Amino acid sequence: MPTYHAPLKDALYLLNDVFRMERFNTLAGFAEVTPDVVEAILGEAARFCEQTLQPLNRVGDLEGCKRHEDGSVTTPRGFREAFDLYARGGWSGLSADPAYGGQGLPGTLSSIIQEYIYSANFSWGLYPVLSQGAYAALKVHASEELKQIYLPPLAAGQWTGTMNMTEPHAGTDLGLLRTRAQPQEDGSYQITGQKIFISSGEHDLAENIVHLVLARIEGAPAGVKGLSLFVVPKYIPDENGNPGLRNALQCGSLEDKMGIHGNATCTMNYDGATGWLIGEEHRGLPAMFVMMNEARLSVGVQGLGISEVAYQNAVSYAKDRLQGHAMGKPRDADSKPVALMAHPDVRRMLMNIKAFNEGARALLVWTALKADELHRSPDAAIRQAADDHLGLMTPVIKGVFTDTGFSNAVQAQQIFGGHGYIAEWGVEQFVRDARVAMIYEGTNGIQALDLVGRKLPKDGGRALKTFLSEVGLFLAEAEKDAALTIYTDPLRKAVDDLQMATLWLMENAVEQPEHAGAGATDYMHLLGVVSIGYMWAMMARVSHENIQNDTGDRSFHEAKLTTGRYFMERSLPETQTHLTRIRSGADSMMALPADAF
């Protein structure tokens, strides 16, 4: 049976040593969370994830969800009790706005806790997380009246949220959506249509479910510019804000999936269900994108969370399993076998995952702090820089973290040998669960196109320029210390590759946009590995200083230096191949006629 221990020490290192959270104390909610308060909150979250959620992970996979004839859905044993504990523990509204039922603590803490939740129980985590996204979209775009009704119970974990976009014929291409909204005299709308792949669409965890639904008001233009966003509750709130009349919507079926069996992935049928417009008519997509961007970052965290729990279990197996002999030592028939850990190729896989996890976690915390700046800073310049950062890094975190999280789960499984393929060891579930994160909330190909086609050229490339100039300043400073050149030299080389790739796209993709599409995925991974490389160089400098000053746990900082070096030697060199591929453009990719496939 898999186990899990939340990597608390790593989070505290990032918050206290690397990003020095006290620098953000002017932001609302930050000053009150001193380092010891942070440690207490994360420690409490860690215990909940380790002791309550993790033991339910395999149960969820084995039992799955059950839909009954009346359309109701039962979640796996224990899921409901865990959700009650979560809601009563105040986790749901931890960083939500105090004006609408939240506790107002830093969103960065919520992001860190999300990793623990996904590590412990990916399927379960999909129930509460969509509430956060629905909360965000309603808060930014809904009327004050809707906010008063819906936000407090979402923040309290009494109600949960969902995101309804996909229809059978329309996944990525939202312009094709057909779900209709008919205006009623009382200002509400009747929503009719079918939505598929709705995570947490129906369940028994909360007293109400708040569906955010993209639909087309009758007479609206075709395409995405005719879409509006509606809030469509399972039970229509009465005048006291309590769940009242059952709305005309139902879970029509549950999908039989490769993984995340513990989450109810629903086909949702809206049969003239009552809904209320969020924001303006025909402006549904920008409103939904508030939820989507929250969700995309959260899906990136899923990649990291699965990578971490798979890693931990592979480490434990690699320490326990005795097999083979150390390389280069003559094998004596009576000599004892050594732990898998002693074999370089096993180490290679563990180090690959470890170096990614710790670097990705840093990038996540950095980005979460930017999100707090975006939402809480009074300074417009800081908000704009934060918005640029989020625009640039959201597709990277979603795309790269989930691609790598999946391949890391596969590597962790490999360390188990044959046992990795057997269900009872639990590691194959990580692989099956992780796979979905590369697909939903916009496939990773869409993330890459969003990065290259929208985020990169936006505002004259300001976001990337800001990133590059920050890395450039860092390098100029860090290169003064000769002890850091094993980090700064590879990083500078990788940044050069990134700049050359960017230049190539600028020079070629305007005339021939297919070159951008052809290079998009490589570009996303190139930016991802450079960003994580930057995180490692930052961490190396911090840990190096800590060792010099004899502060903190020396062996912890030494491990950071070694792991960072491994990343520079083994992961960062991927930039060369990405650059070569990007420069090869679209010609051979697009040349074949369809019937040659």
Add this chain to the structure above:
Amino acid sequence: MPTYHAPLKDALYLLNDVFRMERFNTLAGFAEVTPDVVEAILGEAARFCEQTLQPLNRVGDLEGCKRHEDGSVTTPRGFREAFDLYARGGWSGLSADPAYGGQGLPGTLSSIIQEYIYSANFSWGLYPVLSQGAYAALKVHASEELKQIYLPPLAAGQWTGTMNMTEPHAGTDLGLLRTRAQPQEDGSYQITGQKIFISSGEHDLAENIVHLVLARIEGAPAGVKGLSLFVVPKYIPDENGNPGLRNALQCGSLEDKMGIHGNATCTMNYDGATGWLIGEEHRGLPAMFVMMNEARLSVGVQGLGISEVAYQNAVSYAKDRLQGHAMGKPRDADSKPVALMAHPDVRRMLMNIKAFNEGARALLVWTALKADELHRSPDAAIRQAADDHLGLMTPVIKGVFTDTGFSNAVQAQQIFGGHGYIAEWGVEQFVRDARVAMIYEGTNGIQALDLVGRKLPKDGGRALKTFLSEVGLFLAEAEKDAALTIYTDPLRKAVDDLQMATLWLMENAVEQPEHAGAGATDYMHLLGVVSIGYMWAMMARVSHENIQNDTGDRSFHEAKLTTGRYFMERSLPETQTHLTRIRSGADSMMALPADAF
């Protein structure tokens, strides 16, 4: 529901145009298979795979195998009838020795047909293929008496074979095996012990099952040098060679696995079962390696087979599914969506898989022809060169084809978007099935160590030298044609990287063997991508000549030229990253103490 069409035209191109099979007509069994006979045989095999095996693939996944209280196992509906057809069709002994029940046709044809079988029904394919391995091991090492008893029914598909190595505490490390063999007065042995992960260990497809079991004769030395190989039949053959007394062995349980549900993966309990020694006492490992090497190549074919069927279904989805708009064309609200195929990032995934499949198939056919030379050539020099080739390429084909086959199945699944994650579309089964091939018959890490630690240094590096000199001669010749430089230039660069990596290992790994372990997986993939690149350069030359001479199907050859160019631009550049990683050695990989993980 997935579909499948065997890529017959590609096989005929490889046999007739690229490798010119008629050059091998001095080998037994070759002269009689003229091109039209080959086409007829492969066409018949293709029909069997497409019409009989493929429709059972999903049934196998859904139903799985069932073990009954008496230890018997029922395979999924239809598997038995398909196996009868296979046996009656003469497929089982197609390339087996006519002296022992076989038809003596080229093994190359069997290898090509194996790809079709695995594409159509991976789980089913594991039943007959192990018979081929058992046949090979018995043929090389067993006494004439044992051969007369066991080979003809294996060749006829009346009986099937299995390979019994792994025990609960001993996977890769066979030196730890504990299964005991006690000599009996009649020359037989009593075998006692438990074996796990035995593919096709028990089933209802054939009247007898021939277990090849590694065990330790009482008093034998510890370690691998004390292992002997035994043939242990489910039913002991009577004096007429018919299944007689039930032997004291049983399937104790079936594994609950991530995939290949249609195959019975058994725990086998031997409780004083009667077995007969194959070959010499304590020389079991070399005998088992005959079976193992056959099996490893066949597992490589599994990677290719899954990659091909996943590709075909992704192509068909990418042609049918209308979603989004062509890049660079302004989007008009009324414009119709285009097929997925039109999007560069979807093309990228399809081209990645296509370029691998066709190049890998060439490497497989080349290697299969070498295997026929090894087994059938009267010329010792040719046999030696063939043996060198097989030694070098077996780990590459097993390791690289299954790693890439799996990641190709994942890419194919990605093209389906959300539907790829849903069981009814069938593509997630390909991913789950493909995963096992990276693990069994020696994990891919073990393949890499076998390559770098044994195959590379063997005989002073003769095998690699021969390979490099053949590629060098090819390049010197092909470079004369300016039209081929888009193939030859990248190949020469990649060969340089391979040579530099080899040199680095030679110079560093003798003193510090961990450097070899640290670079092994990258080296295996480096050699793999160079070998496939060489295949593509060969095919480009052949197709270029065919176009020049106006022979054959022009559009077929043009597609080869484009696909080959794509491989050179997009896959071959991976050599740079592999080289950089190999040269970084083992230091940062091995530096951390175990408790830092």
